Every structure is written in structure tokens, then in C-alpha cells.
Amino acid sequence: SQQGEEDPQALSIQEGENATMNCSYKTSINNLQWYRQNSGRGLVHLILIRSNEREKHSGRLRVTLDTSKKSSSLLITASRAADTASYFCATGDSGYSTLTFGKGTMLLVSP
């Protein structure tokens, strides 16, 4: 079964608003990563948060991780039309190289 499950499945907002996406997972993890996929393209890594970290920032991105609830959130502040894409969380197990992806949240940012 899927390790990561994103919520919501789809999100539609206006430029300038903030977008929040959530990810839940089932088993213990070493780290959690967020990726973006533009339509018809490959995935691009956004940010990685380790299991011993609670929050991380990168530009307009803010990621939180709550290992007790097995959940993570990705916040995009001051969204732009160019942020329109699908966003996936992926979990990595300790000492293991493969990642397990969720089904993604499709974000639409309207001008």
C-alpha cells in the first residue's frame, strides 16, 4: 500500500494566497521529501526533512514534520501562477535508498 498519502487531492487558489498540503504515512521513516511535478515533466526535488527535525524552510516553502502523528505539511507562501503543479511527498526508510511516493496534490494557482 502507499506509504504517503497527500491531502487534499486538489487545491485551487488565487495568486498571493498561501497553499498548504498535507502528507500522512504509515511506518517509521528516516526522512521525508517533497517533490514537484509540472504537467508532462519529471519530478523536481523541493526539500528534505529528517526524522529528527520538526520544521524546515527554503525560500517560500515551509515544511513541518510530526513523527508522533506520522504527518508532514508543505506550505507555499505568496503563491504564483508558476507554482501550478502536482506536489508529492516521498518517504525514505533508514539506510535504504528507495523512496515511496504518495498520489500527490494537484495545485492550481490562478492569476
Place this chain on the structure above:
Amino acid sequence: NAGVMQNPRHLVRRRGQEARLRCSPMKGHSHVYWYRQLPEEGLKFMVYLQKENIIDESGMPKERFSAEFPKEGPSILRIQQVVRGDSAAYFCASSPREGSTNIQYFGAGTRLSVL
């Protein structure tokens, strides 16, 4: 520094034919991962390879699918006797070393259509 290169970008095959998908990892990367993505779905892990070795093929169907990463040349994902259900986007990713904290760098994918 070229990224992960996949070819072809689009591949059309008739049922029963063979499909060969190629992936050249980023320069200096010796770890390759193949994923399959169905429409409206996330990526499903298929196989993880290092040069000349299959490390984890737990996501590969037992029949008709095989993968290799030879000492020289690209990694190849081979699907024999394709069926309509094989239609999907196949993505390759590479990383410089093992360990799940490594970022994976993805290619643009190969979209396989089986008629």
C-alpha cells in the same frame, strides 16, 4: 552538467511487441531508480540498480519486465510482449550514492502507449 536523460520521450508499441526504455544518469551518479506512473497516480517504485547490479527489484512485475545497468552505457528497462496495461509514464532517477537521504534527480520520463 546534463541532467538525467531518458529516451525516447514517447514510445508507441502494439500488443506483443517489446519496449526498451533508456536512462542515462547524471554525470557522477552510479545509482539508478525506475518508477512507473499511471494517470492521476503517484510514482510506484520498480527497481533500484547500481552499476552491473540489481539492488532491489521488489517493485518489478515478475514476468516480462527486466532492467539492467551495464558498466558502460545507459540503464535499460525492457518490457517484453507489452499489454495495454503497461501504458504509463516511466521515470528514471539517479543519485550519487546510496542512502535514502540522497536527493533523487529525475528524467523527463518515457510515455509508453500500447495500442
